[in-house]
Amino acid sequence: MPGLEDLYREIILDHYRNPRNRGELDAPPAHRVEGFNPLCGDEIVVFLDVDDGGRIDEIRIAGQGCSISQSSASMMSSAVKGKTIGEARAVTRAFKSMMSIHESELDGEATDGELPASPSDDVKLGDLEALRGVVKFPVRIKCATLGWNTLTQGLDEVATGA
Amino acid sequence: MSEPAGRATRQHGEITPLDVAAIRKDFPILSQRVGDHRLVYLDSASSSQKPTVVLDAMSDYYETTHANVHRGVYGIAAEATERFEAAREKVARFIGAPSSRGVVFTKNVTEAINLVAYSWGRANLGQGDAILLTELEHHANLVPWLMLAEERGVELRYLPLAEDHTLDLSRLDELIDGVRLVSVSAMSNVLGTLTPVRRLADAAHAAGALCLVDGAQYAPHLRTDVVELGCDFFGFTGHKALGPTGIGVLWARPELLEAMPAFLGGGEMIRDVRLDGWTPNEVPWKFEAGTPPIAEVIGLGAAVDYLEGLGMEAVREHEVSLTGYALRTLTERFGDDLTIHGPPEPAQRGGVLSFAFQDVHPHDVSQVLDQQGVCVRAGHHCAKPLMRRLGVGATARASLYVYNDTDDVDALAEALGDASDFFAF
Ligand SMILES: Cc1ncc(COP(=O)(O)O)c(C=O)c1O
Numbered sequence: 001m002p003g004l005e006d007l008y009r010e011i012i013l014d015h016y017r018n019p020r021n022r023g024e025l026d027a028p029p030a031h032r033v034e035g036f037n038p039l040c041g042d043e044i045v046v047f048l049d050v051d052d053g054g055r056i057d058e059i060r061i062a063g064q065g066c067s068i069s070q071s072s073a074s075m076m077s078s079a080v081k082g083k084t085i086g087e088a089r090a091v092t093r094a095f096k097s098m099m100s101i102h103e104s105e106l107d108g109e110a111t112d113g114e115l116p117a118s119p120s121d122d123v124k125l126g127d128l129e130a131l132r133g134v135v136k137f138p139v140r141i142k143c144a145t146l147g148w149n150t151l152t153q154g155l156d157e158v159a160t161g162a
Numbered sequence: 163m164s165e166p167a168g169r170a171t172r173q174h175g176e177i178t179p180l181d182v183a184a185i186r187k188d189f190p191i192l193s194q195r196v197g198d199h200r201l202v203y204l205d206s207a208s209s210s211q212k213p214t215v216v217l218d219a220m221s222d223y224y225e226t227t228h229a230n231v232h233r234g235v236y237g238i239a240a241e242a243t244e245r246f247e248a249a250r251e252k253v254a255r256f257i258g259a260p261s262s263r264g265v266v267f268t269k270n271v272t273e274a275i276n277l278v279a280y281s282w283g284r285a286n287l288g289q290g291d292a293i294l295l296t297e298l299e300h301h302a303n304l305v306p307w308l309m310l311a312e313e314r315g316v317e318l319r320y321l322p323l324a325e326d327h328t329l330d331l332s333r334l335d336e337l338i339d340g341v342r343l344v345s346v347s348a349m350s351n352v353l354g355t356l357t358p359v360r361r362l363a364d365a366a367h368a369a370g371a372l373c374l375v376d377g378a379q380y381a382p383h384l385r386t387d388v389v390e391l392g393c394d395f396f397g398f399t400g401h402k403a404l405g406p407t408g409i410g411v412l413w414a415r416p417e418l419l420e421a422m423p424a425f426l427g428g429g430e431m432i433r434d435v436r437l438d439g440w441t442p443n444e445v446p447w448k449f450e451a452g453t454p455p456i457a458e459v460i461g462l463g464a465a466v467d468y469l470e471g472l473g474m475e476a477v478r479e480h481e482v483s484l485t486g487y488a489l490r491t492l493t494e495r496f497g498d499d500l501t502i503h504g505p506p507e508p509a510q511r512g513g514v515l516s517f518a519f520q521d522v523h524p525h526d527v528s529q530v531l532d533q534q535g536v537c538v539r540a541g542h543h544c545a546k547p548l549m550r551r552l553g554v555g556a557t558a559r560a561s562l563y564v565y566n567d568t569d570d571v572d573a574l575a576e577a578l579g580d581a582s583d584f585f586a587f
Contacts (some may be wrong), residue, residue, distance in 0.1 A: 004533055004584065008526075013585075040525060041542035041549060041556045064555045066525035067585075143525065 006133035007140065008067065015071035015127075020078050023060045025049055030058070031158050035150030037142055042069045046150045050158050054085045061147065068131075068140050073147030075128050085155050092148050094123035098132055099141050180472060180480040182567040188213040188468075189565050199535030202573045207351050207379060207514045207561030208539050209401045212465070216404060219464035220457045231456055232430065232447070246456055249463025250446075256466040257377075257396060258387030259413050266412040266419070266446040267459055271378045272302040274397030274412035275345075277449060278374055279306035281422045282395075283343075284314070292317040292341045294371075296329055296357070297551050298350040301544040303376045307345065321346075323551055327353045327504050331361070338369045346373075348380035348391070352543045352557065353504035354485075354511035356380075363392035372418075378402055382563075383481060383512050385474035388413055400458065404564075405465035409458035412449070419445040426451035469564075477564055481513040484562050488515055488571045495575050499582065503552060513562030516543070519578060522585045524558035530584055531558075534577040 025032075025047035035044045042065030049058035059077045064070075076095075080088040134144045186192050189211045194201045203211060229239035231246045247262075254262035268274045283306075287293070293307050297320050311318050319337050324330035338344065344366035348359050363373040374395035377386060381396075382403035388396045395418070400409040414422075424431055424442045428451040433441045442448045469477065486508040492500055492515075501518040505511045519527050524540035531538055538560045542549045549555060560574055 004530060007529065008584070039541065041546065042525075043555060066523035068525070070523075137529070140525070140529070 002133070002136040007137055009130040009133060011127055011130040012067065012071040015074040016067040019061065019070060019074040021060050021074070021081065022062070023047075024062050025058055025060050030060075031154055033150055033154035033157060034063075035146050035153065037065070037069070037146050039142060040066070042066060042143065042146055044069065044073055044147050044150050046073075046147065046154050048151075048154050048158060050085065050155075056080055056083055056085070056088060065146065066140075066143055068134060068143040069146045072128075072131055072144045073150075075131070076147045076151060079126070079128060080151065085159065088151070088155060090123050091125070091128075092152055094125055095128055095131075095148055096145060098125065098128070098135075099145055100135055177473060177475045177479060180476050180564060182480070182565060185213075185472070186565050188215070190214060190217070192565060196535035197533075199573075202534070202536040202570050204560040204562065204566065204570060204574060205537045205539050206382075206402065206563035206566075207559065209407070210382065210404050210563055211565065212406065212461075213404055213468050215468050216406065216461045216464045220406065220461040223457050223460050228456070230453055242456060245460050245463075246454070249459045252463040252466050253411055254413075256386065256470065257381060257398070257411075257413055258389055260389065261416060263416040263445055264413050264419065266414070266449040267454055268397075268410040268412050268449075269408060269455070270401070270410035271376060271397040271399040272410070274395075274399075274410050275302055275374070275376065276306045277412055277425050278395050278397075278414075279310050281425045281449075282372075282418070283307075283310050283316075285423050287314060287316045287342055289315040290317075292319055294319045294321065294338055294341045294344045294366075296321040296346050297323045298329070298353060298355060298357075298548050299345075299347055299545065300351055300376065300378065301546070302378070303345055303347055303374075304547065323548070326506070327355055328510065329355070329357055331358070334362075334365060338365050338371070341366070341369060341371045343371055344373045345376070347376040347378070349383070349512045349514075350504070350545075350548070351379050351514060352516050352545050352548055352552075352559065354514035354516075355505055356384075356511060359391050359393065363394075367392070379512060379514065382469070384478050394418060400462040400465065403462070403465055404468055405462035406458045408455045409462050411462075416445055419449065424448050424451075428452045430454070472564060480564065481562055482508045484566060484568065484571065485511065485513045485515070487568050488513075488560070488562070488574075491568075491571055491575055492517075492578070496578065496582075500578070503557065513566075514559060515561065516557040516559040518554065518557060520582060520585070522581055524556045526585060527558045527578070527581050530581040531574070531577040534573065534580065536573055536577045538574070 031048045033046050044063040047060040051057045059081050061073045061077050079091050131144050134140050191211050227238050227241045229242045231243040250262045250265050254265050310316050322330045349356050366373040372394040375393040377396050377398040381398035396413040401407040431443050431448050431451040433443050499520045503516045528538050528540035538558050540558045541556050
C-alpha cells in the first residue's frame, strides 16, 4: 500500500495551508467559472482576467475542497498566471498527462484532435511534479484535476466569448 | 463450522444482548488485514457487509437450484420459485407487512421510490398538487420528485431542519395543507436523526394525502412494522441490511398497488399479451417485469432471517449503547476539535456519526484513517441540500452496525489522533 507521504508531499501541504491567488475578481469584467466534483461535493470557482492579447493577467481561486484539490488549484494558478491561453493549455495538457489519463476520459468529451502531451513536450511542471504521487491513489485523481478542468472550461468560454 | 450468531436461540420476550465477537466470525471480510491493521469497517450506512449465511444461500441456489422462476414445471424450476417466493414471505414478516402481496422486489430503494413516482405519481399528480418532503432527504427521495415537479408542475414543499438537527414540525399544519403525498426518510443517512414517521403519516392521512417512508437506514437497524408506522409505501434496500446488492423492496398497501398502473413492461408482469393489447399480472408481480434477481432475493431472505435471529430489539439496543460510547469517547478526546452533527441523544438517533474534524477536509481525514484500516465515508452522502443547510461541502461519516464494537470506536479515535498530527497547521 502506498504511504501517505507519497500523496501529501510537503509542498502540497504548503499550498493547502497557504493557497496562492485565493479570492475573487469582479465578474464581469473577469470571467467566472465553476467546477464540481459530483462524487465528493468539492467546488472550485476560477476567476480569469484575460487581456486583449490573450494573456491571463489575473487569476483567482475560490471554493472549497480537500488538500489535493485545493493545492492543485493553487499550484495551477501560479503556473498559468501571466501566461497566454495557448501556454496555459500546454501546461494543462502536461499536467493531465502526468495524471496519466486522457482528456477524453476526464471530460467525457474529447477536444478534437488534441492528443495528450507526450513526455517530450517542452513544458516544465516544476512544483506540480509533487502531485505525481496522486496517481497511486486513483480515487484522488479527480480531486487533483478539478481545478484544471474548470480552467479549461473557462478558457474555452473566453475563447468563444461565451 | 460453528452456528452463525444470527441463529442463537432467544428466550421469548427478553432481549439477548448481541455477542459481537461471535457475530464477527460470521462475516468473512472482517477477518481481512489492511497492511498491519485489522479491517475496521465503519461504513455500513453506505453498504453493510454480508454474513456467510447470505453468501451460502446465494451460492447454494446457483449450485443446486438455479432455473428461472415462475416458468418451468421441472423440479429445480419449482424449487427456485419456492425459494424466491419464500424470501418474499420472510421480507413481509421482517417489515410487519400483513401480506406478502404488498412486497414488490426492486433493484434498490431508489428504484422503489421511482416506481411510486412514475406509477402512482404520474397517474395521480399534476398542476396544483403538492408533495411534502424534508430538508434531510437523500437524493433518492428528492430527484424522482424534482423530475415529477419539472414534468408535471407539481409543487414541492419541505419540512425544515431544526437547530438540534431534528425535523422542525412547527409549521407542519400549514405545510401539509393540500398536499397529496408526504415522503420522508425514517432516519437520516447523514445526521442519524430518527424522524416522527407515525406523526407525519397520521398528519398526511388527516390531510387526505398518502405517506411514503424511505426506510433505507431504518429497516436494517430498528424493528420495522409498516402497520405501526402507519405509512402507505415503505422502501428499503437489501445491501444495507446484510443482504446483497441489486435487490430492494417496495412495500405498499396491496389495494394501492392494484390501483396503480404498471411501471416497467415485459415478461412476468403480464397475464396476457395480444398483438393489440395486454393485461397486467396480479400484484405484486405486476411490478416485477423481466427475470428478477433471483439469487439476490434469496440472499435478502437469508439476511432478514439472520437479523431476526439476532433480534431487532437487540440490534437497536447494541447500536444505541455503541453510539453513546462513540459520542462520549470522541467528544472527551477531541473536545472542540470535533463537531459531530445530528441530535445529541443516542435514543433520538441511529448509529450514524457525521463529523467535522479540525480544519482537515473529510477526504483527507478518510485518507489518513484508511492507513489504519479504518473505513469511513467522506463526501456529501447524496444529500447535497442537507449539506448546504449544514453549511458544509462534505462530512466524514462513521456508521455502526451489528459487527462493530467499542474497539472499532477506539480504533477510529486513534486514527483521528494520527490525522490531527499529520495535518497539524
Ligand atoms: C436514506 C437513504 N435513502 C436512499 C438510499 C439509496 O439507497 P440505494 O442506493 O440502495 O437505492 C440511501 C443509501 O444510499 C439512503 O441512506
